[in-house]
Amino acid sequence: MSPEQPEEPIFYVCLTAKSNFIMKRFYMFIPAMLCIQFAMAQTTDWQTYYEKSGKIETPGYQETIDYCNQLASGSKMITFTSFGKSAQGRELPLLILDREGLSNPQAIHASGRTIVLIQACIHAGECEGKDAGLMLFRDLAVKNINSKILKNVSILFIPIFNTDGHERFGPFNRINQNGPKEMGWRTTANNLNLNRDYLKADSPEMQAWLRMFDKWMPGFFIDSHTTDGADYQYVLTYLMEIYGDMDAGLTGWTKNTFVQQLETHLNAGGYPVFPYVGFRNWHDPRSGLITEVAPPMLSQGYTALRNRPGLLIETHMLKPYPLRVNATYECMLATLEILSNESKNLNSLIFKADQFVCSDSFLNTPFPLRFETSLKDSAMVSFLGVEYNNVKSDLSGGDWFQYSKIPATLNIPYFSTANPSVSVKLPYAYIIPAEWTTVIDRLKTHGIKVSELPRTTKIKVKTCRFKNPKWQQNPYEGRHPMTNIEFDDIEETRSYSAGSVVVEVMQQAGRIIPHILEPNGNGSFVYWGFFDATxxxxxxxxxxxxxxxxxxxxxxxxxxKQEFELKKAGDTAFAKNPQLILNWFYNKSPYFDNRKGIYPIGKIFDLKVLESIRSE
Ligand SMILES: [Zn+2]
Structure with a gap:
């Protein structure tokens, strides 16, 4: 489907242009249909599955799809479509809510409204977002409650992202979660955690999501979760990227406008909130609170680097399910209300952020790949915790945190200053040899613009030769990531065959590209093993x-001879291993592989070199 085409509502009405006659007849009946629709809104049972169950059950995939269809048939503002298929072939549902019933990104962007993408069930056992979002869509579009916010905001809603995991439904999927009765499973059918897949995009679900995101470029993103961890009073905590990885203008707005207003809204609504934090010693709030910059393999870390603020919602798993659904609903609604007022401002900051990554200033600023939270900088905060004890367990011998139901305001240190720990100078472009097809395809899936070399070309590039590579033994997300990425910078002139791709950094996805292609990027393709064969x-x-x-x-x-003797003297394992010794000589001979360990990706820092490639 080309970007100009409106989304086709695949689940519900499928109008084809097969017959003009039918279409004309159809338009004649529109007023009648609207009357029927109005009547439907009055007479249809609009309670959700969750509400009908007495707020103790959440719907399965099919019941969710049925309700989405009902929403689309009950409101001309709603379109129901799919943005792709799961590994097991399930459609990935997407509801579109626009006051004019627009259903394609160009038209909504042209209207000036901010597009907000709300996502639920990326971890399918964490389902508040699905139940809250379905009720919110009904209230806004069918019941006309709070619908004034739709003046400046249009909403995309994914009620279930991890559809296959969602259908691994059962009562024992979350050991410490206080409802619903049954729920989905954390990972996909391939046992992949989608919220670690944003950069490497191994799953078909994530590939579909990235294409959808790039097509729509929503201005704001919400990802709904349920957290484990220590007990405290907050029903809901949240996190946004305000610690240095996002564009400065957007960071300022997020920190000083959005977050302030969100906290005010939720406090006023009876839901005191606090940023989603870790604890210096796990389970032990008194040890201090720590926040971290999200790597781009996580949802809100990814969207922040695409110049789109992302709000992570984490409700607390020990709180009753209806309370968690209500808090999620309130948080979504508060966000939409703020965005409705801030729409113009946010759109303009996004425009500036997108312009900045396409400017020389972006290239001339050291680009941070990794951050570390400082354990020297902290501020004392009041944290709404509970009384708890830490006793030595006579069963495990470890710490046993015993939380009470007694509220306690804890005055504790909060470590929230993050500093860049690894930064790089950005090149004008990266060049990927044609044979690294998976890497090239994944970049395109992200919507990253590339151009192909029309013919084999010799190009002077900077790159690196890896040394002491190491991998972790146990798999992580279906791969064995590198645990030691160490290299020497080198410069060489390489022959790149026709079809090799040039990835210019100055483009909308400019902040994502270095994370993927710099070996030290946070979740780089070197780390994930895309280049293991080298x-x-x-x-x-x-x-x-x-x-x-x-x-x-x-x-x-x-x-x-002298080098050999020194090596033997200094490395006893080597000295005792005939294979290593003979291979040492092989590697000193003219027969050794002089390409082994050299990174296939080249970097172009010379504008003249890039210009000569462009003119090819
Ligand atoms: Zn989660």
């Missing part, structure tokens, strides 16, 4: 050949 030695010398060759080499080269 570390493998593929040619060896047979021992009986090297035994002779090594003796000749030592006889001819006294310096080599």
């Amino acid at each position: 570390f493998e030695q593929k040619e060896y010398g047979e021992s009986y050949v090297i035994e002779t060759m090594a003796r000749d080499m030592l006889a001819r080269d006294p310096a080599l």
